[in-house]
Amino acid sequence: MARGGRFADNPFYVLGVRPSASRLEIEREGQKLLGMIELGLRAASTYATPVGPRPRSADAVRGAMADVRAPERRILRELWATLPAEATRPPPSPPEGDPFRRDDAPAPAPAQSGWEGAFSLFGWRRP
């Protein structure tokens, strides 16, 4: 499974319902979302998860509805959906500088990006 997939693909987050929702509520929410997606409404185009917002598609909604119909599978998904979707902060944009630098490295020097002309200096094509 892809990183964060337990949360990102969790049917409860895809459908925007809490794990305590009844089967009827889940079906109703799924049908409503399918209708909204068909109409192209922006409100249904994404969904929130603890690993950040994800795009929502009709296929994902249908898959999520099917996923929670089997009780064993539903309980498993419920456990991963214990957290509210907004419980954690989404990852910030990557900081500038060298991410490989250790915290205890000496003398923080200003970060320097690479140099585009390195290969052409030798007359070589850049791969």
Add this chain to the structure above:
Amino acid sequence: MILWILWIFGVLGERGAIAAGDPVGLVIAILTLLFFFGLVIYFVVLALARALGGPLARWVAIPFGLDRAAGLLARESLEWQRDPKGGALLCGALALLHRPRHDEAIATRLAAELAAVKDIGAAGVIASGLLAASRGDRDGARELLVGALDLEMSRTPPAARTIASEWLIADAVHQGAWAQAVKLAEEPGVSLSARARLLVGVASRFAGTHGPTDAGLWILWALAGRHAATRPLLDRALATPRVLHRRRQDAPPPPPPPPVVDDEPELPSDPLARALTLHAHWTARDPIHLRLHPARLGALCRAWDEVWQQAAVRTLVEARAAHLGVLGKGEAIADDFFAEVVEDLAALSEECGVAIAEAIAAERRKGAAATDEDGPREAEDALLGAISGRAVAHLRSRLLGEVEAAAETMESRTKSERALPSVEEWKEWTRLRQIYERAGQLGGLELRRLMFPQVHRSACNFAVWLWNERKEYGVSKPIFRWLLTEAEAVGDEQAIELQKRNVGVN
């Protein structure tokens, strides 16, 4: 001496023949003189080719992208006498790299010639790396060129090492991996060109290592040529403060204060919610965050260990199973849940390159430092809980399987004697070695001891086959050397004895 005798014979014969009016003697004398001059011309051309072949290839054929001419000139030059075929192919590949666009026809021709080379040396491996670079496979090129620097020094023409190092330095500078560029320049047996020295000087300034002064950078820039192109880089370097070597101190400096980490999540008190919060937080972020702070992975593993200990999940699952009418399946569902957790933790450990036991030990040390405790340091594996222990076992099993599969593939090919071109054999070995070393980094010495017998058997048989049957000394010797080093690391006495004999060390 022989030429001198022939010359005397020819001149005297001609004079004698002319004096005697003997036409047969005259013809013999003329033929002898022609033969003499032919020999002189041949040796002059050969000497010129030996002396000027390298410079002509380097300064004329390669810059103009004349791959065939570069190959022919290199084949005769003194520069590539240790490996003339590999040198010719390397110069051909360099010429291809100098062309404005990649030419697949040339690359295919060079690759075919490379495949036909027996007992490949470093020059051939580097030629293969440059072909990969020309085709746009930068990672493949880097892998081959780095591997080529590990080959036997005695079989590596110095010019080949220099070309490989310069390409790798250009690659590091292009990416901004300044420290890597400086490290590459310190490889033994490398004599860098003025351009490469400028890049290394600039890189040392950006990396914050000891490097040239401002005046030194100006001199490097003046010697490197292409002044207009390199001036912006020089200006950037001059604007960066120079870092001097730290003087050795009698007492170690006090440790820096722990960094303020502002990217930690706020944790709820409930164990399951806490573990899920950490899980979501770190799986959503780049693995570099865990690589730099292994204690973060340790905290996540310990959070899951606590969830397991408290048995709250099982109670919750039993209640939900009863509510949804699937009585008796609660235990299996909880097991499936923890199996998924274990799978994720193992994947996180693999992605960030940090062993779980090491991460938990780091987390423990961090906690001990915070409370000023200085208790005895426990063995890392003893710190593992139920879930983290399963994650370690899961990862070890996966890595062991991967290494064994790669080793068995090599062994079965050796047994069935399915030969590949030399350069492909080198790639196969490099691939197995990389899988093994990565697994060893994650699984520690214990896993290395488990993996080594299989890898030793397969790689040793492979290298012996290459040595005895195929005379591929250039590929097999580094394999024996690596096996000896690894056997010493894992303490395998039999393997040490065997590899000492193979390497020729008493």
